[in-house]
Amino acid sequence: MKAFFADHVGLQLPAGHRFPFQKYGLLRERVAADLPSLALQAAEPTSEGELALAHEPHYIAAVLQGHLSAQAQREIGFPWSPRMAERACRSVGATISAARVALREGIGANLAGGTHHASAESGGGYCVFNDVAVAARLMQAEWHRLHRRLLRVAVIDLDVHQGNGTASIFRDDPTVFTLSLHGAKNFPFRKQPGDLDVDLPDGCGDVEYLQALDSALDQLWLHHGEHLPGLVFYLAGADPHEGDRLGRLKLSTEGLAERDRRVFAALLQRRIPVALSMAGGYGRDLADTVQVQINTLRLAEEHWQRWNNQRP
DSSP: OEEEEOTTSOOOOOTTOSOOTHHHHHHHHHHHHHOTTSEEEEOOOOOHHHHTTTSOHHHHHHHHHTOOOHHHHHHHTSOOOHHHHHHHHHHHHHHHHHHHHHHHHSEEEESSOOOTTOOSSOOBTTBSSOHHHHHHHHHHHHHHHHHSSOOOEEEEEOSSSOOHHHHHHTTTOTTEEEEEEEETTSSOSSOOOOSEEEEEOTTOOHHHHHHHHHHHHHHHHHHHTTSOOSEEEEEOOSTTBTTBTTTOOOBOHHHHHHHHHHHHHHHHHHTOOEEEEOOOOOBSSHHHHHHHHHHHHHHHHHHHHHHHHTOO
8 A cells, every 4th residue: 555745845833833743754654663564655746737726826826936925824824935835735746646546556645635724715724735625636637538537526524623625615516525524613613514514512422423424424425326436535634532632522542443444444345446644633642643543544554455355
């Protein structure tokens, strides 16, 4: 199984900044130590033309050329620098590569990604460009060029925060279905309606969460009927964990692993390829976040093995 990373391009953050960028390096170190069979590859940056599939040209230019206003930088949460722009492009590139691999091999992973607060015209919530939106549109274009037919896409967003940017980008696009389970009272405080939004109360634990997930997945398959998605983007956020400082939910480590098992099982049953992103995770102890993500990747590798063992 292939997994793509971009943490070798570090962010230049001021002292005391709240974003835990070091988690990406910690995760890659754990993957190398605990999951040596995963093929780690540095991500190539996406192009301006690919970004334009989901973002407005003026916003792309502002990021790449360093013209973001002070207010735009505050909304994103990162000060602009050339490395900030490069990392944003490589993070999108990682999801593009993961999606291409998924269409060939059943699953591919981005060790970061899931930047779902970025909309067509702006960033927000530590998200510069929307990697899933760009990759989804690009995969649809490439699929149509190769096969002359539509690639339906679904986004299963299980980050604790609603994917408002993704929902806004695909609001009028019936070819992409957006599903989000998230904290009702958590950021963003003004949600953008997606195709299926499930609001969860503060303190939601394993049992209630997994019931909500099962119901949401049932609705996803019911919506598509016989015309199932040809590709799913799965945002496996670690931030619903009980130890997350921003999550406000109370899922255990095992509860999150069971979440992943159910998603992977549903996709395997229907032979739907999946591009996996790690999305959010802000543990009071970053070791907890990384452990949740390692568990997700271990289950993803098992999914990859089952997928290929069942190859027609």
